[in-house]
Structures are given as structure tokens and as C-alpha cells.
Amino acid sequence: MSLRHALLGLLAHGPASGYDLTRAFDGSIGRYAWQAGHSRIYPELAKMSEAGQVVVEETGARGRKTYALTEAGRHELRRWMLHWPEQTSVRDETVLRMFLVQSLEPDDARRLLEGIAAHCAAEIENLRPIMEAEDAEHTPGDPLPFGRLAGEYGLRQYEAVHGWALWSLERLGVAAPAGRP
Amino acid sequence: MSLRHALLGLLAHGPASGYDLTRAFDGSIGRYAWQAGHSRIYPELAKMSEAGQVVVEETGARGRKTYALTEAGRHELRRWMLHWPEQTSVRDETVLRMFLVQSLEPDDARRLLEGIAAHCAAEIENLRPIMEAEDAEHTPGDPLPFGRLAGEYGLRQYEAVHGWALWSLERLGVAAPAGRP
DNA sequence: CCCGGACATGTCCATGTTGACATGTCGTCG
DNA sequence: CGACGACATGTCAACATGGACATGTCCGGG
Secondary structure (H helix, E strand, O other): OOHHHHHHHOOOOEEEEEHHHHHHHHHHHHHHHHHHOOHHHHHHHHHHOOOOOOOEEEEEEEEEHHEEHHHHHHHHHHHHHHHOOOOEEEEEEEEEEEHHHOOOHHHHHHHHHHHHHHHHHHHHHHHHHHHHHHHHOOOOOOOOOOOOHHHHHHHHHHHHHHHHHHHHHHHHOOOOOOOOO | HHHHHHHHHOOOOOOOEEHHHHHHOOOHHHHEOOOHHHHHHHHHHHHHHHOOOOOEEEEEEEHHHHEOOOHHHHHHHHHHOOOOOOOOOEEHHHHHHHOOOOOOHHHHHHHHHHHHHHHHHHHHHHHHHHHHHHHHHHOOOOOOOHHHHHHHHHHHHHHHHHHHHHHHHHHOOOOOOOOOO
16 A cells, blocks of 8 residues: 555645656665556556546656645555654565575575675765765755755665664674684 | 465475465465465365375475475475576565655655654564574574574664664755754 | 364465566757 | 757556465463
């Protein structure tokens, strides 16, 4: 049921077409939070329209339909954001792999953790300059660029995983290539 | 397709029945990594058995079937663990909410972030003593208890989210209850 | 000895999701 | 002016999933 809320949330910062929303899911939201292809987005927008949560604000060239939130839609988004259920839905392949590291032979585990650490380090190198550039352009007092919080979240996530991988290597007792007694 | 790998990974540290595996999913793996109920687990075990990745090692009381990994199963688990696809499957309601914080009115966003920070702080309070107790019991040199790495991951995750929520409150300019000029 | 709760396995259906198929338009570059 | 790539929307079949339904067993306490 969360696809609907993802769409409501994306529409909250301005009207968009199904195509625009599809591209949004190609970005970090699809990478870290929730995946969706156009084949689910178009029918869901239609259902949301039926439910009165969005309206077709404008019909443009090539059949483009620009959707906008209604009051009901905004209300439903707010309700969902502020009302967290006890158990939320999670399905994350990456985290699953981390839970299962200990099912590997120590040698494989070491290689995997080293790979994770390297990958995180690379992503951090990649993300940090983007965030810093965004902050440099930003006038204090202005609203933050949409996605700035999400970007920071991603960065801190990578830092946490990086730290975890290094800690795990040490705890597995295979991280001392320089050799200790 | 990852349910299969979750089951293979759980079976890697010892034979278990469908019932045992169901209970494993009630724990932290189901909370942070991958959810599954018994209605999916039993059929999946049957299919895995057909595929030769597991075998019924023992049939006990009450129709209990204890499954064990085969060589093929272990091989498939290893393949999956070491071979990461470019795009992994993610669907996380909590992260989605974090991505959409900026779609709320500033006042709602503040309340939400404060709630997140408080929740994380509570979970950290809860988890840290468990980890410390486990470490105190642990003899250096022995293999780590299964799940120790996962627990550490959860702890660091909460710490990261906690830090992010506080940072976000500050960046939104609503975090100075003591008042600055 | 009987009852309740934990143990234990399964099926079924409505809904959610993925990937392939299908169709057509607009703008631009050669 | 023709081809190509990006824009744009949709459907459908196969598969995954979650929750309800269904069934039966073992064990300990009253």
C-alpha cells in the first residue's frame, strides 16, 4: 500500500505526470526506499484519481497528464506520515546479506566485508561533494532543496555501514593484515 | 526471489524446521531485513527441496520436518552472497517516510523528526546492553554468536538515524527550543 | 483426564509487483 | 524530410505476498 504514499509525497512538492514520477523512482528514492516502474505508477494514479486524492490538473502534448494533490490527498499523506504502525513493511536485499554474513566461511565473509567497505567508501566519496556543493549554493533561511535530507540520510547510512564492515572484520579476527601477536 | 536465500542463510547455521524458520522471521531479521510468514515459508521449502537445495533430514513428532542444506544449497547461498547485482531489491516503509519528511508542513516535520529521534534513542538504550552482555560472555577466539554482526548493524543503524534526525531538525531551523537570536 | 497453549504444517484467495508487449507523439539533427 | 531518441501512456500474464482458513499433535497444569 505504500506506493500510493510515495506518490502522494512526491506530488506534495509540485504537480507531476506519471512519466515524471517514474523518473523520480529511478533516482535515490528507488534505490534506497521504494521501487516502482511505470506499469504500477499509471494504474495507481488512476486509482488515486478515482479516490479523489489527486486530480488531472492539465493535459499537455503527447497525452501528458499532470497530476496535482487534492486536499484529501494531502490529508492522507499527512495521516500516513504521522501515524506509524507498530510493524512497518521492510524488504531489503542488502540488509539481508548483512544478516547472513556469518553463514559464510570466514574467508568468504572477509572478502564480502572488504567489498562492502570499499563500496561504501566509494559512495561516500561520490555523495559528499554533491551535498557540500548543494550546501554552498544554499542561502541560509531559504527552504532546503527537496531531497537534501534524503541525501544526508544516504550519506550517513553509507558511513554507518562502512564503520560496521570494518568493525565486523576486526571482530571476525581477520582484519589484521599487518599482523598482531 | 530473496526469500529462498534468507532460508538458505538461516539453514546454514544448522538444520531447522519450517516452524523454527518462521519464528526466526519474527525476530530482527524480519524487522530489519526481510519479512515472511509461514504461509510462504512452507511452500518455498518444498520448492527448495524439489530443487535439491535442502533435504528433509529428519521427521519428528507432530509431523515436524527438519530441513538441512545440501551441497547445492550451500553453493547457491554462497553464489548469491558474493555476487551482488547492480540494483538490489528494496522496499522499506521507514526509509520512504524519511525521504518524504520534506513534504510535510515544517511543524509536522519537526514533530515527526522529534519522534524518530526519541524512538531511536529508546532502541539504542534497549540494544546496547544486550550487545554488551553478549560481548562480556564471549571468550576471545571463539566464533561470534550468530546474529552478533546483525545486532551491531541494527545498533549502528539506529545511531545513524538518530544523528540524522537531530541534524535535520537543526537544518530545518526548528531545533532551537532554547532560542537563538 | 481434560483443557489450553505452544508446536507444526499446510492451502487458498485477493492483492501487489515485475517485466514484456503495445502504441503513439514531439523535437532535433543530419 | 526521415530517422532516432526521449517523451508519454497504457495493458497483460506470470509470479510474489499476506492474511485468513483449516487441521491436527504434544505436553503440562489443574
